[in-house]
Amino acid sequence: GDSVTQMEGPVTLSEEAFLTINCTYTATGYPSLFWYVQYPGEGLQLLLKATKADDKGSNKGFEATYRKETTSFHLEKGSVQVSDSAVYFCALSTGANSKLTFGKGITLSVRP
């Protein structure tokens, strides 16, 4: 079945550091790929998505490129801020019902 693997956490960075969060996937179909974020005390919200190979999703300075050859969708940001502290989930969807398959999530803490 479909699965998503995220790098182990938590991750702690200093403000303005470069961020990479790895995500790889296994899917029987041709998935769409997502990054969701959960800020402290808030609900899960979509950060960015990509629906086909080589597409780049971007939002709030974050980027991720759909790499079919390596089945990856790594999240990057050039300069993190304290306000980026949150839990980040990589996910995929396939099929007509578009149900999401999530990775376990990773907690990012950014210190001033």
Place this chain on the structure above:
Amino acid sequence: GAGVSQSPSNKVTEKGKDVELRCDPISGHTALYWYRQRLGQGLEFLIYFQGNSAPDKSGLPSDRFSAERTGESVSTLTIQRTQQEDSAVYLCASSYPFGTGRQETQYFGPGTRLLVL
């Protein structure tokens, strides 16, 4: 409403009791999903509704779990004879209908935190 709402926000119950969790999706979103997030785990898919029918119930963990949706709006997830392993955050999400090109983006509610003692 502005977003997906869920109630209650927190529920504490005793083992063996039944619980009902409610989800109000965004108006116009005919697709509705239930997920479960257990401590330290990612979200697990439970069930998908398109309108009032549930074409995919493959994630329901046992026959103690059931869900219904009426009027293409509110959905209720019911857990009968709760067990301690049912303790989790239950999340609801909704999206536009399939074929609109916008179904893939799901909007999540704040969740119901269930604790079974």
